Amino acid sequence: MHLRLTLLIALLLLSGASSSPHHMFPLRLIKERARSSNNTAKCFQLLGASQSGLGSMLNNWFMRIGLLRLEAPDAEIYLDWSHTHYTCQEEDDLSRDPIQDFFQPTLFPPWLKSAAGAGDLAAKGCIGIDHHDAAHTNRAYNKPLCKYAANATSTERGPRWLAVKRALLQAVCPAVVGLWRSLHPSLQAEADAVIESLPEEPFVALHVRGGDKIKEYDGRGQRLETDHSLLGGMVALATRHPSARGRTCVVMGDDPVLAELVIAHASKILRCKSFHLRLPPRKKKTAEPVGHVQADFNAAPVEQRCNATRSFITDLNIMAAAPYFVGNTVSNVVSMAFWLRGCVHHHDLDTLFDGDGYTDWWLWL
Numbered sequence: 001m002h003l004r005l006t007l008l009i010a011l012l013l014l015s016g017a018s019s020s021p022h023h024m025f026p027l028r029l030i031k032e033r034a035r036s037s038n039n040t041a042k043c044f045q046l047l048g049a050s051q052s053g054l055g056s057m058l059n060n061w062f063m064r065i066g067l068l069r070l071e072a073p074d075a076e077i078y079l080d081w082s083h084t085h086y087t088c089q090e091e092d093d094l095s096r097d098p099i100q101d102f103f104q105p106t107l108f109p110p111w112l113k114s115a116a117g118a119g120d121l122a123a124k125g126c127i128g129i130d131h132h133d134a135a136h137t138n139r140a141y142n143k144p145l146c147k148y149a150a151n152a153t154s155t156e157r158g159p160r161w162l163a164v165k166r167a168l169l170q171a172v173c174p175a176v177v178g179l180w181r182s183l184h185p186s187l188q189a190e191a192d193a194v195i196e197s198l199p200e201e202p203f204v205a206l207h208v209r210g211g212d213k214i215k216e217y218d219g220r221g222q223r224l225e226t227d228h229s230l231l232g233g234m235v236a237l238a239t240r241h242p243s244a245r246g247r248t249c250v251v252m253g254d255d256p257v258l259a260e261l262v263i264a265h266a267s268k269i270l271r272c273k274s275f276h277l278r279l280p281p282r283k284k285k286t287a288e289p290v291g292h293v294q295a296d297f298n299a300a301p302v303e304q305r306c307n308a309t310r311s312f313i314t315d316l317n318i319m320a321a322a323p324y325f326v327g328n329t330v331s332n333v334v335s336m337a338f339w340l341r342g343c344v345h346h347h348d349l350d351t352l353f354d355g356d357g358y359t360d361w362w363l364w365l
């Protein structure tokens with residue numbers, strides 16, 4: 001009897017259903033902050049980023065829309081895709097709403113709209129929010145949450161970070177679900193086709209991010225030692241879920257050279273029985289930069305950008321659906337995987353692993 005009770009409690013703790021007094025606290029922090037923003041505007045226009053990646057832009061949008069819904073629940077939110085280079089039409093072609101290359105705005109929730117064709121939103125009193133405004137305001141929420149999680153004994157810190165992540169999902173998921181359910185069905189079909197081509201059993205998704213992201217790691221103190229090869233995260237995954245070994249490993253990302261290192265580690269640590277690769281081809285000239293470089297992407301012909309955008313969204317949907325996932329959380333792509341896995345696929349939080357094995361949220365931001 002006692003053993004059963006102990007097991008039950010252990011299970012409850014593992015599944016995160018613990019009724020610890022701290023459980024609801026981070027959500028309260030988020031709601032208090034939203035209230036104290038005194039945001040009374042009735043209309044917002046979220047401007048797409050022109051100099052940032054699509055992962056970064058959508059990650060900012062998800063969080064800003066989710067938090068705006070708490071700050072100003074009655075406001076209308078307009079999404080403005082016109083400044084991005086993620087498109088399937090020439091920039092001077094105004095005959096079509098570029099957001100429709102990827103989303104169906106008619107399926108947005110009633111409080112969310114496309115800015116195209118909505119007239120002069122500034123003249124209607126809408127507040128414009130650009131990429132940096134959005135990031136700045138979102139980060140203001142992270143500060144008290146990080147403080148709450150970090151200011152605890154070492155045994156309590158883990159559960160607190162989990163509670164913070166759950167609270168963020170609770171706050172942001174309505175935005176994520178609202179936007180993602182309007183994704184063009186042909187994009188979801190591309191991801192489904194890849195997943196259906198894999199054996200019918202759990203698979204592991206690995207995201208490789210090199211290119212211009214490598215420089216960004218330099219500013220993150222504890223990441224100085226990393227070789228970006230996901231080794232720490234694969235070890236953490238194999239330890240936490242031994243059944244993740246011996247599966248199909250889907251390797252996605254931007255850097256085919258770094259991917260070779262990742263694949264070597266995955267063969268050894270995860271003993272993948274087969275690999276499914278979604279990587280760009282190796283460059284012929286070694287002097288050419290490897291991996292995603294935003295300025296080069298922006299200058300590429302539209303057909304190439306269109307294909308790359310579709311392929312990127314397909315990658316996101318595969319990462320979202322994967323039973324297990326490892327990626328470097330410095331990348332916004334992994335933040336996207338976090339939201340989609342939690343909000344759309346309802347995966348447990350302990351199925352997403354940082355490439356260096358970190359679990360603290362502050363390293364992610």
Ligand SMILES: *[C@@H]1O[C@H](CO)[C@@H](O)[C@H](O)[C@H]1NC(C)=O
Nearest residue numbers: 033034035036037038039140
């Ligand atoms: C919101 O209003 C309260 C009460 O008037 C004030 O103390 C607080 O500083 C305001 N918040 C912001 C972000 O302006």
Ligand SMILES: *[C@@H]1O[C@H](CO)[C@@H](O)[C@H](O)[C@H]1NC(C)=O
Nearest residue numbers: 144147148149150151152153
């Ligand atoms: C940190 O925790 C202690 C003990 O619970 C508390 O007294 C203190 O106010 C907290 N500090 C911050 C900055 O939250």
Ligand SMILES: *[C@@H]1O[C@H](CO)[C@@H](O)[C@H](O)[C@H]1NC(C)=O
Nearest residue numbers: 301302303304305306307308
């Ligand atoms: C883009 O994708 C289409 C359809 O798959 C293909 O026919 C075309 O060659 C691709 N173009 C580029 C530049 O990759």
